[in-house]
Amino acid sequence: MFENLTERLGKTLRDISGRGRLTEDNIKDTLREVRMALLEADVALPVVREFVAQVKERAVGTEVSKSLKPGQVFIKIVQSELEAVMGEANERLNLASQPPAVVMMAGLQGAGKTTSVGKLAKYLREREKKKVMVVSADVYRPAAIKQLETLAEEVGVECYPSTVMQKPVDIVNGAIEHARKQFFDVLLVDTAGRLHVDNDMMDEIKALHAAVKPVETLFVVDAMTGQDAANTAKAFGDALPLTGVILTKADGDARGGAALSVRKITGKPIKFMGMGEKVDALEPFHPDRVASRILGMGDVLSLIEEVERKVDKDKAQKLAKKVQKGKGFDLQDFKEQLEQMRNMGGMMGMLDKLPGMGNMSAQIKDKANDKQFNQMEAIINSMTPAERQRPDIIKGSRKKRIAAGSGTQIQDVNRLLKQFMQMQKMMKKMSGGGMKKMMRNMKGMMPPGGMGGMFPPGR
Structure with missing residues (x-):
């Protein structure tokens, strides 16, 4: 997510260092680069102008304290202004009304309205503990009605x-x-979409809105349309009293223009963003966390929340006790770890949220792609229970049988066993009190000039 913007801003912000003070002259080039980075990310021009002006106003003349470098001060200012552009804090749905609270979805065809209704229904049922019903008012597409029925069942x-x-x-x-x-x-009400904004569509949705008086009217828009997303949202906002925006396909948006333009142009908060095709791939939109991701600092809070929600705590505790007792980590445990990782959105979904990984993820995509995880799981599934417990018995003929059973090559089986042995060594270190040492090593993963030195220890 936002890879292009992260990479461009990262390079730019690394360049402003070694100054004792931020002046108009020494930040001029940096501001020009920031401006170009935002324009290339398809952020709307008025938003770019105002953003750069605000950063300049706050940065010029700022004294740099001894504990901070100018680059870090500038990054703090940029981060703060990114948050301001996107809306300061997450705005929750306002469902405080006489039940049922009616939430109406509007948007163009193909933006992901129907899928978002399904995702939001799951979110409200599981995380907000609400009793939810959905309905399709899209009478122009029989397929949309059927799609919503299928999603509701799922x-x-x-x-x-x-x-x-x-x-x-x-x-x-x-x-x-x-x-x-x-x-x-x-x-949750799914409404009809069109291929473009037209008067008939607007008149129909206005009449529907007036008749049902929803407490929330959410505009669903495809993040990958960039600046157009903000303009379309504005057109809908002029016709309907929108209360918020759902940004879909944000995981495929390498630029980030929509996320940075929608709030400023429409005055409406982004309440959720879709981060994939799965029904649980909907996240509340936190401007501070998204700003942190854009600047390559990761989104550890969202990662922690996801771990809390999706990791099987009983299995995790069982494994921890097993490792602590020195019983070892076997291939069955390894398989369960792969399954947990898949539940977390796969390797790339996790890397995207880790500090300093934004720039690395492109280089290691080939090594950490989820196809390899599926292949590894298939290999382990081809093993007998005895082989999973004692991988050391897997020699020539067994390897051949496992490869044939999983549709892979012998070298794939060898690679898996090598990766497993590395994981096993790491688990042994952790059981011997090596966890603290491992956490200390993690500090080396922080981005240069990033969060590492921004706040003093203990803050």
């Missing part, structure tokens, strides 16, 4: 039935009545 929520023969207002009013009788907390 995420475990009820879908109110609708057909292309009905009027959208009648569908939604019927759904509200049913939701009220069945004590649903939230009703």
Whole structure:
């Protein structure tokens, strides 16, 4: 996410160092580079102008204290201004109303509205503990109605039935009545999209909005359309009283223009961003965490929250006790670790959130791609329970059988065994009190001029 912007800003911000004071002259080139980086990221020009002006105003004349380098002071200013552009803090959905709280989704066709309804339903059911119902008022695409029914079943929520023969207002009013009788907390309404903004579409959605009076009206927009995303959001915002934005396909947005433009141009907060195709790939939008990611500092808070939510704590404790007792780490444990990692969004999803990994991820993509994880799992699945417990018995003929059973080559089996042995060594070190040493080594992974020296120890 935002790889291009991260790389460009990273280079630029590393260059401003060794000064005792930030002056207009010594930050002029840096500001020019920051401006170019934002324009290349497809950030809207008015947003770029205001951003650079704000950074300049705050930076010029700033004395650099002895504990900080000028580069770090400048990064703090840039980070603070990025957060301001994107909205300071996460804004939650306002569901405090007489149930059911009606949430209406609007947007162009292909932006990911229907998928976002499914993801948001899962999010509200699992994390907010709400009783959720969904309904499709898209009477122009029978496939959209079917898609929402399938998604609702997958995420475990009820879908109110609708057909292309009905009027959208009648569908939604019927759904509200049913939701009220069945004590649903939230009703998510999927509306029709078009290939472009047109008057008929706007008139229809305005009439629907007036009839059902939703507590939240969310505009769903594809992050990969960059500056156009902000302009389309503005067109919808002028026609409808939007309360927020869901930015979809943010994981494929290498530039970041939409995330940095939408709030400023529409005045509406980004409330969620879609980070993949899976139904749980929806994250609350935290401007401070996104700013941190853009500057290559990672997003450790989101990673911790994800670990809390998705890691099987019982299995983790069992493994920790096993390793501490010196019983060793076998291939079955290794397989379970791979499964846990997949639940966390795969290797690349995790690397994206680690400090200093933004720039590295492109180089190591080939080595850390999730296809290799699937291959490793297939190899372990081809082994007998005895082989998983005692990998040292896996020799020539066994390797041949395992490779044939998993559709791989003998060298793939050898590679897996080598990687497993490295992991086993690491586990042994951890069981011998090496965890603290390992955490100390982690400090070396922080980006130069990044978070490492920005705050004094103990803060």
